[in-house]
Amino acid sequence: MKQELKDVLEYMLEITQKAGADECDAILNKGESFSLSAQNGDIDKYKVSGSEVLGVRVIKDSKVGISYTESFDKDALNLAASSAVENALNSEENEYEHILATKGEMIEPCEFTKEDVSIEEKIDFCLRLESEVKKKDKRVQSVPYNGYAENEASSYYLSSSGLFGFHNEYYQSCYTSALLQAQNQSSMYYHSSIGRSFSELDLESCVEKSIYHAAQWLDAKALSTGNYDIIFTTDAFSEILNCFSLIYSGKSAMEGTNPYVDYLNQKVMNSALTIKDSPKYQKAFFKYHFDSEGQEHKDLHLIQDGVLKSFYHNSVTANYFGLETTAHAARSPKGGLGVRGTTRVISAGTLSNNELESGEYLEIHSLQGLHSGADAISGEFSFAASGYLCRDGQRKAPVKGITVSGNFYKMMKEIHLIGDEQLSDAQRGFFAPKLRFEKMSVAGS
Amino acid sequence: MLEKSIANDIIFEALSLGADFCDIFVEKTQVESLMMNTSKLKDLKTGVDFGIGIRLIFGHKALYGYTNSNKRDELIKLTKVLAQKYKVETSHIKDVEFKTRHPHLVPFINDQSVELSEKIAKLHEIDKQVRQKNDFISQVNISLLLKKQNIEVFDSEGLHIKDYRPYCRLATSAVAKDAGEQAVGSWAPGVRGGYEFVKGLDVDWLADYTAKQAVNVLKAKHCPAGKMPVVIDNGFGGVIFHEACGHSLETTSVEKKASEFWDKKGEVIANEALSAVDDGTLDHLWGSLSVDDEGMQTQKTQLIKNGVLENFLCDRLGEIKTGHPRTGSARRESYKFAPASRMRNTFIEAGNYKLDELLAAMGDGLYAKSMGGGSVNPGTGEFNFSVQEGYLVKNGKLTEAVKGATLIGKGGDIMKNISMVADNLDYAAGTCGSVSGGVPVTVGQPAVKVDEILVGGKA
Numbered sequence: 092m093k094q095e096l097k098d099v100l101e102y103m104l105e106i107t108q109k110a111g112a113d114e115c116d117a118i119l120n121k122g123e124s125f126s127l128s129a130q131n132g133d134i135d136k137y138k139v140s141g142s143e144v145l146g147v148r149v150i151k152d153s154k155v156g157i158s159y160t161e162s163f164d165k166d167a168l169n170l171a172a173s174s175a176v177e178n179a180l181n182s183e184e185n186e187y188e189h190i191l192a193t194k195g196e197m198i199e200p201c202e203f204t205k206e207d208v209s210i211e212e213k214i215d216f217c218l219r220l221e222s223e224v225k226k227k228d229k230r231v232q233s234v235p236y237n238g239y240a241e242n243e244a245s246s247y248y249l250s251s252s253g254l255f256g257f258h259n260e261y262y263q264s265c266y267t268s269a270l271l272q273a274q275n276q277s278s279m280y281y282h283s284s285i286g287r288s289f290s291e292l293d294l295e296s297c298v299e300k301s302i303y304h305a306a307q308w309l310d311a312k313a314l315s316t317g318n319y320d321i322i323f324t325t326d327a328f329s330e331i332l333n334c335f336s337l338i339y340s341g342k343s344a345m346e347g348t349n350p351y352v353d354y355l356n357q358k359v360m361n362s363a364l365t366i367k368d369s370p371k372y373q374k375a376f377f378k379y380h381f382d383s384e385g386q387e388h389k390d391l392h393l394i395q396d397g398v399l400k401s402f403y404h405n406s407v408t409a410n411y412f413g414l415e416t417t418a419h420a421a422r423s424p425k426g427g428l429g430v431r432g433t434t435r436v437i438s439a440g441t442l443s444n445n446e447l448e449s450g451e452y453l454e455i456h457s458l459q460g461l462h463s464g465a466d467a468i469s470g471e472f473s474f475a476a477s478g479y480l481c482r483d484g485q486r487k488a489p490v491k492g493i494t495v496s497g498n499f500y501k502m503m504k505e506i507h508l509i510g511d512e513q514l515s516d517a518q519r520g521f522f523a524p525k526l527r528f529e530k531m532s533v534a535g536s
Numbered sequence: 537m538l539e540k541s542i543a544n545d546i547i548f549e550a551l552s553l554g555a556d557f558c559d560i561f562v563e564k565t566q567v568e569s570l571m572m573n574t575s576k577l578k579d580l581k582t583g584v585d586f587g588i589g590i591r592l593i594f595g596h597k598a599l600y601g602y603t604n605s606n607k608r609d610e611l612i613k614l615t616k617v618l619a620q621k622y623k624v625e626t627s628h629i630k631d632v633e634f635k636t637r638h639p640h641l642v643p644f645i646n647d648q649s650v651e652l653s654e655k656i657a658k659l660h661e662i663d664k665q666v667r668q669k670n671d672f673i674s675q676v677n678i679s680l681l682l683k684k685q686n687i688e689v690f691d692s693e694g695l696h697i698k699d700y701r702p703y704c705r706l707a708t709s710a711v712a713k714d715a716g717e718q719a720v721g722s723w724a725p726g727v728r729g730g731y732e733f734v735k736g737l738d739v740d741w742l743a744d745y746t747a748k749q750a751v752n753v754l755k756a757k758h759c760p761a762g763k764m765p766v767v768i769d770n771g772f773g774g775v776i777f778h779e780a781c782g783h784s785l786e787t788t789s790v791e792k793k794a795s796e797f798w799d800k801k802g803e804v805i806a807n808e809a810l811s812a813v814d815d816g817t818l819d820h821l822w823g824s825l826s827v828d829d830e831g832m833q834t835q836k837t838q839l840i841k842n843g844v845l846e847n848f849l850c851d852r853l854g855e856i857k858t859g860h861p862r863t864g865s866a867r868r869e870s871y872k873f874a875p876a877s878r879m880r881n882t883f884i885e886a887g888n889y890k891l892d893e894l895l896a897a898m899g900d901g902l903y904a905k906s907m908g909g910g911s912v913n914p915g916t917g918e919f920n921f922s923v924q925e926g927y928l929v930k931n932g933k934l935t936e937a938v939k940g941a942t943l944i945g946k947g948g949d950i951m952k953n954i955s956m957v958a959d960n961l962d963y964a965a966g967t968c969g970s971v972s973g974g975v976p977v978t979v980g981q982p983a984v985k986v987d988e989i990l991v992g993g994k995a
Contacts, residue, residue, distance in 0.1 A: 130596075130791075130792060131596075133596065133597065134597055135596055135597055135598065136597075136598055136600070136874070137597065137598070137599040137600070137618065137621070137622075138599075138600045138601065138874070139599075139600075139601040139614065139617055139618055140601060140602050140603070140872065141602070141603050141604070141614075142587065142602070142603070142604055142872065143604050144604075146583070155579075155580075156580055156581070157579070157580070157581035157582075158581060158582050158583055159581070159583035159584075160583060160584050160586075161584065161585050161586045161587060161604045162584065162586045162604060163604075167584065167586075170584070171583070171584075174582045174583075175582075178580045178581060178582060179580075181580060181652045181653065181656070182577055182580045183576050183577045183656075185576075185578075210620070210621055211621075214621065232793055232915075233792050233793045233794055233915070235789070235792040235793075235794030235915055236794075270793075270794060270915040270916070277796070277915065277916045277917070278916060279913055279915045279916050313990075316761050316762045316995050317995050318995050345574075346573045346574055346578075346675065346677070347573075347574060347674060347675040347711070348675055348677070348711055348718075350716075350718055425581070425583055426581070427571075427578070427579040427581065459911055459913070459918070459920050459944075460910060460911055460920035460921065460922065460942060460944075462909060462911065463908045463909030463910050463911065463920070463921060463922040464908075464920065464922045464942050464992075466719075466720065466939075466940075468711055468718045468719060468720040469717065469718050469719045469720070469753070469754075469939070471939055471940040472940070473922065473940050473941060473942035473992040473993060474920070474942065474992075475918065475920040475942065475944040475992070491918075492918075492944070492990070493992075494761070494920075494942050494944055494990065494991075494992025494993075495992070496761065496940055496942070496992050496993055496994060496995075498940075532761055532993065532994045532995040533761075533995055534761030534762055534990055534991060534992045534993060534995060535990070536763075
C-alpha cells in the first residue's frame, strides 16, 4: 500500500466536500502490467504499462454526480471535484443513494508472493508457446494468438463517513492457439492458463488442448439439422450463464429489465438446481472479501431447489426493494454504482457420468457469437458451436459449422440430468457439475 | 500537450538504444455521459482520460508502453525499460526536427457546447415519445455519450501532428412486455461530431422505430433452422461484410497468415456483383478520421472491385511485415493500446437493383431487416452474426416476423454467394473490438441477396 496514493484520496475528499458535497467517496485504481507475444520464432509484441485513475462520487441535495481523472495534479483533482458536484446539481433526485455510514479500515489479505523470474526466462517461455505448438503437427499454419502476461492491480477506497479500503491483486497468465490447415480446410482452437506464480502456469496443457481440438475439428462436419441432447463443457456453460447474468441483478430488477423481477421465492429453474454465490470459495482463483461499498462479502443463495431466493444487491437496490444489501456493490472509478457477482457455484447432483452420458448426445466445447447471439431480455439465443457427437461417454465424431439455439429461461427449467461431480472452468471462477439438456435445436447441413 | 523538447529526448533515447523507429502518442479525452432509465436520469458523469504511449520498433518487434505521466524522467525511464532487452548502443544520433503538420480535416458536425439541462430535457422527450408509441412498452433506456478526443503524434521521422476528434452517440432501447415475455428494440446512431447531431434527430421517427421493433420481436415466432437464401437489408446489415471479410483484410491478421485471404491479393474472392471500400474520409461518419493514430492522413481504400481483392488495410508494422502499403488505417481505442490496422467506414458499394427485386428473386427465404452484432475468426474465416428483426418471405412477399435467428458461415463462401446488390446504400455506427481495443466504426451496405447461408433457429 502506498501512503502517497492514500494521501491523494484524502485530498480529493477534502476538496470535494469544500466544493459543496454533502457526502462523497472516491476510488483510486493503480495498475501495472507486462506482456509478451511471439511470431515466427521471435518476440513481436512487448508491452509495459502503468496507469492510475481516480473517480469521485458526490451526493448533494439527494442527487448524485460522478467524475474521474487520470491525472493527479492539483488542477486535475480540483476539476474532478467541482465537476462531480456540478453533475450532482444537474442530476435528478435519487432518494435511494447514499454513502454508507460505515467507518473503519478494510485491508484485504495479500494472497500472493512474487517470484524472481528473469526477463530471459519469460521470453523463452513465450517463444515456447509458439514453437511447441508448431512442433506438434505439420499442419500448423501459424500460432496467431499466443502470449504471456503479468498483472498487478491495487484499489484504494475512502468515504466521507470514514471508511478506508485497500485491495491488491497479482496474477500471471498465458495462452496459445493452433491454426491448422489442410486441403482447403482450416480450424483453430485456443487455450489459456492462469496462476499466482510463473511456475503455476500450465504451458503443456495450453499446447496440448490447442492442438488436440484444432486437429480434431480440421476434418469435422456439420450435423443434420435436428434436435439433440447437449452437454456443454464447464467453460462453454459458464459463457452462456454470463450472457444472461442480469437475471441475478437487483439493479436490472429495479430498472424493470430483469425477466425474474416478479418471481422472487417462486420456482424459475429445475427443482434439482441450486446456485450459490460464494465469494471465498476454497477452490476459486479469486477470493472476494469486501464489495465496493466496503461491506463484507458472504455466501448468497441465488437459486435454491429451483426457487429464486435473492438478487445481487447494493445499498441502492436494497433500499429500493426495502431489503438489506447483499454486499454485491460494484463500482469502478469511471462508473456509477452497480452490482456484481463473485464465484458462482452450482451444487452437484446425484448422477454418475455413466448415467449422465448414456446414449447419444453432443458435447459442446466452443461457442461463438456470445455477445450478439444472446438476447438477455427475451432469453432467446443462437450460437455458432463446435464439439463432438458422443455415445455412452465416448467421442464418436468431431462436429463444427452448427448453431445451437433455444430460450435460456425455458432451458434452465428443462435441465434433463445433473451429474455428481463438480468441475471448474479454466479460470477457476465458475463451478458446476455436468448438465444434460434434452432435445435442443441444432442447425447444420 | 507534450513539450516538443521532451518528445525529442524520448526519441533520441529510443534511437540511441538501437530502435529503428519510435513514435509517441499523446491523448487527452474529455468524456460526458448521461444515462436514463425508469424515466429518470440515473447516471451523469464526466471525466478526463490522459496518457502517453511510446512505441519502439526493432526490426519486426514492437515494444509498447504507456503511462499517465507527462514528466520527462518518467517517460525516459519507460523508454529504457522497453528497450532493456533489445538495446544496441548506437552513437551519431541526431536530434529530430519536428515539422508540425496540420491535418486535412474531415468535416464534423458542429460541437459547440450546450447546457446540460437541454440534453437532459432531450432524453426525457425521447423517453416519453417511445413510451407513447405502444402500450406494450414497459421500459426505455437511453444513453448519450459525448467525447472530445485530442491527440498528438510525434515520430522519429520528424512528424508532429495534432488532431481533434469529437464524437457523439445516442443509444435508445425499448423493452416490450406481454404475459411474462419480453423483447427489446434498439437504435444507436453516432457521428464524428457534437451534440448538434442529437438536436437534428427526428425523435418521432426514432421512437417509432425502436418501439415497433420491440413489439415486432415480442410477437415474432421462432425462426426455422437450416440452409436458406437470405436478403439482408441496408445499414447495419453491413456487419456481414465487416465480420465475414473486413477483419480478414486487416494486416493485423494477414501478417500472421491468420486470414483466409492473406495470399489472395489480385484474385477473385467474391461474387463479381460485389465491390467494397473502407473509407476514412467521409464527412461526419462515426468511423471517419483526419489522420490515423500513427499521424498518417487517412484515405479511401478500395478493398474489393467486382469480386477481385485489391487492397488490404495496413498500418506501419503491417507494412514492415507484409510489404503492403500503409492506408491511414492505424487505430487504437486509447493510449493504452499500440496501434493496429483496423477498419474505419466499411461498406459494400451500391448496385442497381431495388430491394423488392431482391425479395422477388429470392422467392422463399429470410429477410433480415436489421442485424445485431457478430464476430469472426479471421484465421478460419468462420463468422456469425445475429438477426435483430427478421421476417419469413414466401413467393417474394414478407409474411410473419421471426426471432432468434443467427447466420453463420465462412467468409470466403459467403462473399461468393452474394449475387444481387440493391441501390439503397446506408450506414450505421458500431464499436468494433479487436487487438487494439474498441474503436468507432461505420458498417454499411445496400440490401444484398445471399443465395444460401446456414440460419440458426428452431429445428
